Amino acid sequence: MIKSQSSSRSKGGKRPSRGLSSRGTKKLPLPKDLLLQIHRLMVKSRALEDRLIKIYKAGESYFWIGGPGEEAFGVPLGLLVHKGQGPQYDWLHLHYRATPTLVAMGMPMIDSVRLMMNRATDVSTGGRNFSNHYCYPQWNVAPVSSPIEVQYSMALGTARVQQRHGTKGVSIVTGGDAGTAEGDFASCLVWASRPGQELPLLITVQNNGWGISTDYDSQHGEKHIADRGKAFGIKSLVMNGNDPVESYLKLKESLDYIRKTGKPVLLEALVSRLYGHSSASGANMEKGQVCCVQSFEEKLKKWGLLKDKEALAIRTEYETEAKMAQEQARQEPAPTPESVWDHVYAHNENGDWRNY
Numbered sequence: 001m002i003k004s005q006s007s008s009r010s011k012g013g014k015r016p017s018r019g020l021s022s023r024g025t026k027k028l029p030l031p032k033d034l035l036l037q038i039h040r041l042m043v044k045s046r047a048l049e050d051r052l053i054k055i056y057k058a059g060e061s062y063f064w065i066g067g068p069g070e071e072a073f074g075v076p077l078g079l080l081v082h083k084g085q086g087p088q089y090d091w092l093h094l095h096y097r098a099t100p101t102l103v104a105m106g107m108p109m110i111d112s113v114r115l116m117m118n119r120a121t122d123v124s125t126g127g128r129n130f131s132n133h134y135c136y137p138q139w140n141v142a143p144v145s146s147p148i149e150v151q152y153s154m155a156l157g158t159a160r161v162q163q164r165h166g167t168k169g170v171s172i173v174t175g176g177d178a179g180t181a182e183g184d185f186a187s188c189l190v191w192a193s194r195p196g197q198e199l200p201l202l203i204t205v206q207n208n209g210w211g212i213s214t215d216y217d218s219q220h221g222e223k224h225i226a227d228r229g230k231a232f233g234i235k236s237l238v239m240n241g242n243d244p245v246e247s248y249l250k251l252k253e254s255l256d257y258i259r260k261t262g263k264p265v266l267l268e269a270l271v272s273r274l275y276g277h278s279s280a281s282g283a284n285m286e287k288g289q290v291c292c293v294q295s296f297e298e299k300l301k302k303w304g305l306l307k308d309k310e311a312l313a314i315r316t317e318y319e320t321e322a323k324m325a326q327e328q329a330r331q332e333p334a335p336t337p338e339s340v341w342d343h344v345y346a347h348n349e350n351g352d353w354r355n356y
């Protein structure tokens with residue numbers, strides 16, 4: 001387990017834009033509207049994931065894995081992405097805990113629920129994959145992979161395209177701490193940092209201290225995963241991914257640096273894993289983990305930006321939306337047996353993939 005979630009201070013970065021609290025007495029770390037937007041999106045993502053777990057537990061889906069505990073990192077990331085299709089926009093190579101990022105980018109809840117319930121209407125996979133395996137070509141979101149960490153070597157490809165086109169687009173990759181033992185992660189560091197050929201790549205690791213049931217401390221000789229970047233001359237940092245303000249500022253600083261220099265950044269975010277690994281381990285709330293939504297709400301209340309009843313109303317609004325999405329998805333069809341090869345092989349005009 002991660003023993004402490006201390007934050008590292010940014011050095012030499014621009015001062016964050018600041019605003020007054022609603023009482024006008026205290027400086028806020030980010031503008032008030034942005035703080036409240038981040039909070040709403042964090043609650044929305046959590047309410048959605050809580051619903052996905054309920055869907056699993058009600059027997060309306062086969063498996064759940066997801067992002068509760070990563071909202072304070074994922075939401076700021078989604079807000080900072082330059083969203084669009086093609087090399088001039090950012091490319092996302094996400095892992096299976098990235099719901100908060102997509103919610104912040106504008107993904108409707110129903111998309112996630114349809115994927116979870118394997119409906120033919122699921123826009124990411126047509127009901128053929130499991131929870132959190134998103135794919136949005138129109139936003140440069142590459143398909144989430146079940147084999148862990150392969151996204152780190154795939155991200156090199158889109159970063160190379162962006163470099164060749166000379167755009168300000170950045171390729172962004174997310175993934176877990178245990179997966180960094182895979183060769184794809186090492187390949188990513190090597191290819192991102194070749195002198196004179198550096199790539200515009202934001203390499204992030206969401207370190208929740210666990211790889212299913214293997215704890216971080218028994219596997220890592222290095223203190224921080226980010227330390228590995230130093231050997232490659234990659235700008236590297238560790239941050240408290242349970243603090244959305246720190247996440248926003250450090251992610252912005254990193255993305256600004258990459259857009260300006262074309263060089264990579266390795267960013268390790270210390271996060272929580274609130275419901276264990278997945279439904280395979282029960283998907284029940286774990287003790288002793290920091291809940292970023294709760295701790296951010298406490299801060300907003302202290303700063304005079306949020307009242308108890310407002311927090312409850314936001315939560316209720318999103319719980320209702322998620323429940324209605326489930327009810328809608330229930331009415332929708334499962335994929336047909338005939339569609340099993342769709343999007344697997346190229347078809348000829350007769351729908352025949354064998355004689356294409």
Ligand SMILES: Cc1ncc(C[n+]2csc(CCOP(=O)(O)OP(=O)(O)O)c2C)c(N)n1
Nearest residue numbers: 146147148176177178179180208210211212
């Ligand atoms: C190549 C590969 N090996 C093993 C697995 C089985 N597996 C699925 S999740 C997981 C743990 C990943 O841990 P980590 O990278 O820390 O991410 P977390 O799930 O904790 O976010 C493993 C070993 C897999 N999916 N792919």
